[in-house]
Amino acid sequence: EVQLLESGGGLVQPGGSLRLSCAASGFTFNNYAMTWVRQAAGKGLEWVSTTGSGGAGSYYTDSVKGRFTVSRDNSKNTLYLHMNKLRDEDTAIYYCAKDLAAGGMNDPSFDYWGQGILVTVSS
Amino acid sequence: SYDLTQSPSMSVSPGQTATITCSGDRLGDRYASWYQVKPGQSPVLVIYQDSKRPSGIPERFSGSNSGTTATLTISGTQAMDEADYYCQAWDTSTAWSVVFGGGTELTVL
Numbered sequence: 001e002v003q004l005l006e007s008g009g010g011l012v013q014p015g016g017s018l019r020l021s022c023a024a025s026g027f028t029f030n031n032y033a034m035t036w037v038r039q040a041a042g043k044g045l046e047w048v049s050t051t052g053s054g055g056a057g058s059y060y061t062d063s064v065k066g067r068f069t070v071s072r073d074n075s076k077n078t079l080y081l082h083m084n085k086l087r088d089e090d091t092a093i094y095y096c097a098k099d100l101a102a103g104g105m106n107d108p109s110f111d112y113w114g115q116g117i118l119v120t121v122s123s
Numbered sequence: 124s125y126d127l128t129q130s131p132s133m134s135v136s137p138g139q140t141a142t143i144t145c146s147g148d149r150l151g152d153r154y155a156s157w158y159q160v161k162p163g164q165s166p167v168l169v170i171y172q173d174s175k176r177p178s179g180i181p182e183r184f185s186g187s188n189s190g191t192t193a194t195l196t197i198s199g200t201q202a203m204d205e206a207d208y209y210c211q212a213w214d215t216s217t218a219w220s221v222v223f224g225g226g227t228e229l230t231v232l
Contacts, residue, residue, distance in 0.1 A: 035221065037166075045158070045166065045209050047221035059219040062124070100171055107213050108221055109156035111177055113165040 002026040002112045004096050009117035016086050016121070022079040022096030022114055030054070030074035033099040035110060036081050038092035038119075048094070049081065052105050063089075086121045093118050125214035127224035134230040141197040141231075145210030145224045148191065155193035156211045157186060159204075160226075166209070170195060197229075205231040 008020040022034070036048040049070040051058040058070050069082040079096050094117050097110035127147045135141040145155060157170040168177050170186035173193065183198045193212075197204055210224040 037223075039160075044207075044226040045160070045211075045223040047223060050219075050221060057219075061220065095165060097166075100168070100177075105219070107154045107172070109154070109168060109171040109211065110158075110166070111168050111171075113167075115165055 002098065004098065004112055004114035006094065006096055006114045006117035009094065009119045011120045011122065012086055013123050014087060014121055017082070017084045018086065018119060020081040020083065020094055020096075020117060020119070022081075024077045024079065024096075024098070027098065027112075028102075029072075029077040031102040033105045033108060034072060034079045035097045035099065035108065036070065036079075036094055037097055037110070037113075038090075038094045039116075040089075040092040043092075046092070050105065050108065051079070053103065057105060083119070086119075088121050091119060091121045125212070125216060125220070125222050127210050127212060127222050129208075129210060129224040129227045131225070132228040132230065134232055135197075135200045137202060137231055138199055141200045141204070141229055143195040143197075143208050143227045143229065145193040145195075146191050147193075147212065147222075150191050150193055150212060151189040153212050153214075155186070155188045157184075157193075157195045158209045158211065160207045160209065161205075169208075200229075200231055202231050205229055 035050040051070045098112040100111040158166040173188040174186045
């Protein structure tokens with residue numbers, strides 16, 4: 001059974017940093033691209049970042065470029081999101097999601113999602 | 124950047140057909156996926172590659188994509204289908220990115 005379990009969320013002041021983790025199990029982690037998606041309260045889904053199966057090829061939405069870094073440790077089956085210079089508008093539930101197709105990064109869609117972790121940026 | 128547009132909300136009576144649309148420039152030239160999001164729950168993939176259903180998704184969910192519009196159709200809508208629905212596509216026109224529509228709130232009443 002595929003499971004994705006996020007951790008590391010919480011309350012942080014504006015300008016602060018946080019690292020989210022997503023522990024994966026039930027599939028061959030290093031074969032799949034992985035993605036972070038967030039949803040602010042009362043808002044829609046927003047793509048944040050995707051990293052390829054081998055860790056090469058990482059992409060970000062414009063609003064987090066230069067502040068967030070996605071990484072993965074395939075030996076630990078874990079995906080990370082390093083978030084720096086956090087802003088109020090980064091407050092959201094963050095989900096990690098698995099790409100449906102193994103291998104490349106073409107035409108992504110996401111067949112498994114974690115339960116989500118809340119990040120609150122506030123003074 | 125690439126934008127996907129959805130109507131904010133719609134309602135349907137139980138047993139009727141719900142048609143949720145998603146529009147974008149030449150959307151039919153790329154694959155569309157659809158996600159169901161219920162309050163307090165994680166998104167669920169209901170349609171991928173325009174019209175394919177993942178294992179476990181009921182047959183009443185179907186999809187199509189042509190021209191500038193992708194469509195999610197729920198036939199014989201049930202109360203349990205009340206949720207927000209988001210379309211999603213991949214864009215590489217300027218930079219590699221994933222795009223979600225703004226979501227459609229489906230009310231079954």
